Amino acid sequence: xxxxxxxxxxxxxxxxxxxxxxxxxxxVSLIGFGFDGTACFRKGTRLGPNALREVSDGxxxxxxxxxxxxxxxxxxxxxxxxxxxxxxxxxQEATKCFEDNFSQINFKExxxxxMTLGGEHSISYAPIKKYLNDFDDLVLIHLDAHADxxxxxxxxxxxxxxxxxxxxxxxxxxxxxxQYGIRSGTKEEYEYMNSSGSIAKSRKEFLERVTKIDSNRPxxxxxxxDYFDPSFFPGTGTPEPGGEDFHSFISFVxxxxxxxxxxxxxxxxxxEIDSTGNSSVFxxxxxxxxxxxxxxxxKGAIK
Numbered sequence: 057x058x059x060x061x062x063x064x065x066x067x068x069x070x071x072x073x074x075x076x077x078x079x080x081x082x083x084v085s086l087i088g089f090g091f092d093g094t095a096c097f098r099k100g101t102r103l104g105p106n107a108l109r110e111v112s113d114g115x116x117x118x119x120x121x122x123x124x125x126x127x128x129x130x131x132x133x134x135x136x137x138x139x140x141x142x143x144x145x146x147x148q149e150a151t152k153c154f155e156d157n158f159s160q161i162n163f164k165e166x167x168x169x170x171m172t173l174g175g176e177h178s179i180s181y182a183p184i185k186k187y188l189n190d191f192d193d194l195v196l197i198h199l200d201a202h203a204d205x206x207x208x209x210x211x212x213x214x215x216x217x218x219x220x221x222x223x224x225x226x227x228x229x230x231x232x233x234x235q236y237g238i239r240s241g242t243k244e245e246y247e248y249m250n251s252s253g254s255i256a257k258s259r260k261e262f263l264e265r266v267t268k269i270d271s272n273r274p275x276x277x278x279x280x281x282d283y284f285d286p287s288f289f290p291g292t293g294t295p296e297p298g299g300e301d302f303h304s305f306i307s308f309v310x311x312x313x314x315x316x317x318x319x320x321x322x323x324x325x326x327x328e329i330d331s332t333g334n335s336s337v338f339x340x341x342x343x344x345x346x347x348x349x350x351x352x353x354x355k356g357a358i359k
Contacts, residue, residue: 058161061140062153063087066105069133070343071112072126076134079158082167082356084131084347089150089172089179092326093142094215098293100326105136105173107327108343111336115344121306121315122348128359129351133233147178147214154182162174163190163318164274169350173343174323176293177204177216180278184223187319191274193230194318196223198268199308200280201296203241216324219278236262237283259304266311275312277320277346281339291335292324302338309345317349 058079069075070086079085088105116123131358137150161168163186172183177200187194196206204220214222220233235249236256249255256262269275283291287298325339351357 057081058157060086060134060157061071062157063135064138064239065135066109068106068109070109071119073131073133076132079134079161079168080132080356082354084129084133084171084350084354084357086132086170086171086173087134087154088136089139089154089175090136091142091147091150091174091179092176092293093144094176094178094217098326099142100328101174101176101293101324102139102142103327104175104323104325104339107325107336108173108340109133111333113342114337115340115342119348120258120343121309122352124348124352126344126347126351129348129357130359131347131351131357142230144214151182154241158186163187167354169354171318171323171343171346171350172321174321175327177278177280177323178214180219180321180323181214181222182322183319184219184276184278185201187274187276188223188228188231191276191318192228193273195232195234195269195273195275195279198233198235198273199237199277199283200235201237201240201282201299202280202294203235203238203244203245204280204336205241205250212261234262234265237300240296255288259300263307263311266308266315269315271314272316272317276318276319279320279322279342281322281324281342284338289335289338291326291330291339293326293329294324302341305342306345309349312349313352317353320346320350322346
């Protein structure tokens, strides 16, 4: 058990979770990172973590897709990383808080599964780096509308548009990247994805590639919610037509029930953009499925 220093307890913990400042062995925990300082179009994702918590009790605890309920599992809410303002310095301080706390414990050895809630996609840097460090054969699955392979953007080295590029800085020989849903990027980004083979160009190809992953090989998912078509999910900062729907996501989730998913992040919910509140509910349902995937595979989470 590791007592954390820095994260701020949430006023409203995620539904069915236990609010705590302690990281336990063989556990599933949520942590928020409410930052949108590098967002280049519409801001507001800094409000994402708490919006997800607030709406989480408005959906059922039971998933008819997985035939599982969060009532059968124990998982924890570690609160939010401290973000003073939306400057690069605050991003660096919150990232350092993450690294200072979690560098003390190996997630693989202690069977710790962490879900990070954003925030814009730049917040994924710290958790992805951590998982790449702790799992030498990790498969990083990137679901997104954008390639995020720019080497910095608008003066930010750690931009939301650079998260996969910055993740590749930490790749080892045994790591693998699979990208799907990408429908926006520069010519150079597409040249990289095509030459490296990282991009799946159809739903069929993507689901087949995930199916072929060895059941013991660790998988980390970084999910930018603009992966979904804006007709279903308008509450995001950089919407792109041509995206996926909820049922295609469930097809992916069902494959993951037979795989070794060890962690994930869910980013880019901008709740105030969608005045209906539907995007927050949509995101909370996505998060519920991922919580159930993680807890159902964690011995210490079963009640």
